[in-house]
Amino acid sequence: MSDIPRHLVCGLLVLFSQQFDPPLLVSAERSKYVLAIGIDGLRTDALDAAKTPNIDALKKNGSYSNTCKILGVRYQKNDTISGPGWTSYLTGVWADKHGVHDNEFGGQRIARYPHFFNLIKQQYPDYKTASFIDWYPIDKYIVSKADVRVGFEAHGSDGYTVFDQYIADRAVKVLAEQNVRATMVYFGSTDETGHRYGFHPSVPQYMRSIEKVDQHVGRLTDAIKSRPTYQQEDWVILISSDHGGEGKGHGSGHQVPTIHNIYLIVSGESAGKGEFQGQVYLVDLVATALKHLEVDFRPEWQLDGKPVGLFPRP
Template sequence: MRRYLSLAVLTLLLVTSVVSAEEKSKHVLLLGIDGCRFDALTKANTPNLDKIRASGIYSPTTLILGDRYKKNDTISGPGWGSINTGVWADKHNVQGNSFKDPKFDKYPHFFHYVKKSMPQAKTVSIINWPPIAKYIVSSADVSIDTKKDNSYEEADDAAMAAAVEQLTQDDNPVAMMLYFGEVDGAGHANGFHPTVPQYIAAIEHVDGLVGGVLEAIEKRTDQEWLIVVTSDHGGFGKGHSNGQTNPDILNSFLMVSGEGAEKGKFEKQIYIVDAVPTLLTYLGVEIDDAWELDGHAVGLK
């Protein structure tokens, strides 16, 4: 009798576990670290980003330009335009940082597609490079720019605090974009290279901030999060402009992490425009060919 009772209890526990897993709501975080080289990231002491990478699949050679179009400058405007929309600069038309005649009405921020599919889903953008908020972000229920009269390090601290505040609310985001800018600032001031102490220190500081965000996410035990981490460009010397033929600038990285992600290292070429379709597909948003996305969903189970 005891044996059969134990088997019944075990079966009930297994069924309860499956049902519990099925009841978890899906959420996504697009985490951007401006101007971060992957070789410097791997040299720095980054336990939190290492944890994200180990919990998913990654590419250390994610290209910031596509095969079809390579004429835009290799700087933040085109980079974040492509990352947040899933299309290259010949479509969103941000060729540099002036944002002259952008086409974000036709090729919008990925929040637009989230809200179109799930109107009640909360979308949150937290950045500290103001052009992202001014030109790129759309369909955000909450849009926060933490860059005031402060340093990028202080702005990153404020961005982390704002993200944690959003994540601990009852109606926390279904989709969040979080941007850290101090690594790029350190590169411009001191050099984009793993041998530059200030550049490494900035990466390590951002990693600590990422740890605070991860801690808040991990407390949401009723939710399943997919985290995609990337950067808009690398760097060479103290810059990254006109880097169309420089692999130190052209190569970014992409991490896709969480229970819904594959594990290991990508064997195929990955691009920064792959971030958006990956996030949308994970959320169950059906991608319409009419959107003309250049990227593809990658790294999902």
């Protein structure tokens, strides 16, 4: 046994201990990277019906659920809107902890339950992080410890369509050229378009906004694949949202499945393939990102989520 290279032993252990198709044996030795993509107000049946080849490819190469919950079992007194949604997405805890119940951010305790970049840097202070946002409150209240920080303030569905393009342009350049371990890219045009025209697969403007964001997603994944060191890297791409929509809104959607169910996609060579078997939650995204980056969880973080969709590692 001692003559067998250690990485091969680890790989064999992986092979026998998990139920998915095994990842390449060498993946345990590659450098880990995470790209988290947030698409505001993305209703699940609209994504299913839209022509989104890039998101479809990520879904095919990963684990996914279209019944991921934006509200916890323990706590769900926050409104089903962007402020609490994005804070849960980015901190990995529910609103009773982070304190954001609406879009005013009054009572927020994000310094106590910070953005996951902050948690990464507690263990790996040298890991670079990058944030690209055009719903300004996220940049103003939630983002911290971002080495590259792009925060636009967009208005209206047309404004968000333009700024989503800027966001993608900036993120593409950084993903291709810099060594950033954790990146968050947010797109807001879907939500603004839903508020203006309606959140539904039958609304052409809403569907076009989803398809446009899919093109941005394709450019982001192309940028990653263009990296000269891509073959030595192990990327996990996460996609989720903060809520769906019904009619032209999504507030008070606690009993409305088209609002409180969202997609969660965990994609990459280190991800299992197929639909999640158990219930997954919005707060699982941060735990999954941290796990992939080999960050040790600290009890004082009080994370509400759990890592999901990744192959177990020995």
